Amino acid sequence: MRLFLLFMLPQIFFGQNFEAQVSTKKVGLNDSFEISFTLDDNGRNFSPPPFSDFHVLRGPSKSSSTSIVNGVMSQQLTFTYVLRPKNTGVFTILPASIKSKGNTIGTQPITIQVEKGSVSKKPNTPYDIVARKVHLVAKVNKSKCYVGEPIILTYQLYFNLNIRNISQNSIKYSGFWANDIDVTGDAKKTRYKNEDYNSVVIKQVVLIPQKTGSQTINGLSLDLVASVPTNKRDFFNMMTSESVNYTLNSNNIVVDVLELPSMGKPKDFSGAVGSFSLKTKLDKDSINVNESIIFSVEVSGSGNLNLLTAPSVNFDDALEVFDPKNSDNIKITSRGVSGYKKEEYIVVPRNRGVYSLPIVDFNFFNPKTEKYVVLNANPKTIKVGGARFDNDNDTERFVTKEKIGLISEDIRFIQTNYESASFSKRFAFSIVFYILVFIPFLILFLSILYKKGYLNKYISFGPNLFQLVHKRLVSARKLLENGDYQKFYSELLDILFMYVSTKFSIEKVALGTEKIKEVLIINNIPQDIVMDYLDAIKRLELYRYSAHEENIRMDDLYTGVLDLINKIEKSQ
Structure with missing residues (x-):
């Protein structure tokens, strides 16, 4: 026993070594x-330094080990962080502290020198391997534009490793009006920095600058x-890999926004920047008093x-004009913003005569020609003839707005007198009468059948969901x-989301893995099926951005998705 204590004394008095080390200074x-x-011992109550000059990308990752060599036991406890500097300069990382054997001990401070850009280095830690093989690049189709001129911002992800669980952090585009563009998320082979990479457009945005x-x-x-x-x-002789949580940052973009030229600028400038055309239209040019026409711009x-x-x-004061109806059709794609804005006015003349509709003009700035353009639509005229109703009393030719009803985009006069008795005779025992009597009994009968399970809700009220899934699977097979x-x-992944969304009436945009899990459990789907369903989604997300396809068994994925949906259908 005494001999054992003599061996342990050096560990007690000299083994408490607490050091800080960095991969590079x-x-x-x-x-x-x-x-x-x-x-170099066991400890508790670890307290890290504040890291106020650095972003903490990962950590703390805690690891411990125990070894016995020649009868001497040694322990080691390690806390690891991954940091990225916030600014250039020389910064000091203050000591960390930990409590061991009743004493609080600390590390020595470490000085880090931060330079602009990147410092050439090639360490082989997993984190640095990811940094060399995964890149996010931001680019715009124009680095110089006029205020109000749309530009396209694209974020391209390049990768040479298998990646998954991609999550975008929120971003604000100060000084710009912004609208996201739908992207397919399909990966393709490409060249980047003279190397072969897989690439995917992760995000695309239309930006319209609001200030110069x-x-x-x-x-x-x-x-x-x-x-x-x-x-x-591993034990089965399969190649193993280490999962690394990584935060990727794209480059900043600087756009030079020019002010619109003052020379030639119309006093009533519309603010339009682009290339446009103007069109006006009358649905008819000859009507009677109190009839309506539609004038569109x-x-x-x-x-x-x-x-x-x-x-x-x-419009002329002699024309009664109702508030316009908007029918815009605007598309925002990777080519920019295009389409049309349209307003339709319902016009009702109250007197006979020939009316000239006002000339409509529109102006815009064309950034390609760097000139202002003024458009004028061709003038339109309306010929207004006799009144719709003949009456000796001319005062009855003019009706007030309150007696006009708007029906199916047209204006019809409301008839205030009719023979109710005649209407009753025509309606009683007519075909419409018998149909209206029969409908409630039919609805009651179908409800009873549905409640007892004799009717499938998809057959009764829409296309069979399983047939829809089968059709999508045929497309995936092709x-x-x-x-x-x-x-x-991507197609298999979309089928899994579409199935849950349609079957359980959940909006697809609100679906995530946690939401799917919640919905399946609420609907009493067995736990093992739920876990298999979520695992299939995770594997497809991984394969969607996989750099290697030779190890993936495609047929198993196809049949697996079909089997999962079959199991859920049978469990209901």
Whole structure:
């Protein structure tokens, strides 16, 4: 026993070594690095430094080990963080502290030098491997534009590792009107920095600058999980990989926004920037007094169409005009904003004669020609003849607005006198009468059948959901046969979301893995089926952005999705 204590004394008095180590002391502003706090003993109440000059990308990751060599036991406890600097300069990381054997001990402070850009280095930690093999690049189709001129911002993800669980962090576009564009999320092979990469458009936005000057668009931040090969094999001789939680940041974009020229600018400038055309239309040019016509004004083209208002129209006081009906059709795609804005006026003349409708004009700035353009529509005339109702008393030719009813975009006079007795005789025992009597009994009969389970709700009230799934699976099979694997994964993933959304009446945009789990459990789907369903979604998300396809058994994915849906159908 005494001999054992003599061996242990050096460990008690000299084994409490608490050190801080960094992967590098010189980093770039866009680089990340690891810092580890290691205690050669067991401890508790670890307190890290504040890291006020750095972003904490990951951590703390805690690891511990125990070993016995020549009868001497040693323990080691390590806390690891991944950091990225906030600014350039020289910064000091203050000591960390921990309590061990009743004493509170601390590390030495460490000085980090931060330079602009990136510092050339190639460490082989999993985190740095991800940093070299996964990139997020932001680019715009125009680096110089006029205020009000739409530009397209694209975020392209390049990767040479298997990635999953991609999550975009929120971003604000100060000084811009912004609207997201739907992206397919399909990956494709491409070249980046003279290397072969997989790439996918992760986000695309239409931006319309609202103020002039040099405008900076901050980078997009992206969280993901990357699988880094370890060059080790497991018990079954399969290659293993390490999952790394990684935060990716795109580059900033600077756009030079020019002010619209003052030379040639109309006094009543509409604010339109792009290329447009103007059209006016009358549905008929000859009517009687108190009849209605529709006068439409349409502005079409491409540019900041979604921010515009239709041209105003000043009608003759002798014409009664109702509030216009808007029927816009605007599309926002990767090509920009295009379509038309249209307003339809219902016009009712109260007197005979020939009326000239006002000339409608519209102006805009064309950034390609750098000139202002003024458009004028062709004038329109209306010939108004005799009244709709003949009456010797001319005063009855004029009716008030209160006696006009708007029916199906047309105006009809409300008849105030009719023979109710005649109507009753025609209605009683007519075909319509018998149909109205029969309908309640039919609804009651169908309700009883449905409640007792004799009617399937999909057959009764819409197309069979299972047939719809089968049709989508046939499309997925064709994609697989054509070797279009990325679209094949996307189609199977969309089928899984569509099935839950349709079957349980949940909006697709509100669906996530947690929501799907909640919905399936609420509807008494067995736990094992729920877990298999969620696992299928996670695997398809992983394969969708997979850099390697040779190890994926496509037929198993196809039949697996079909089996899962069959199991849920049978469990209901």
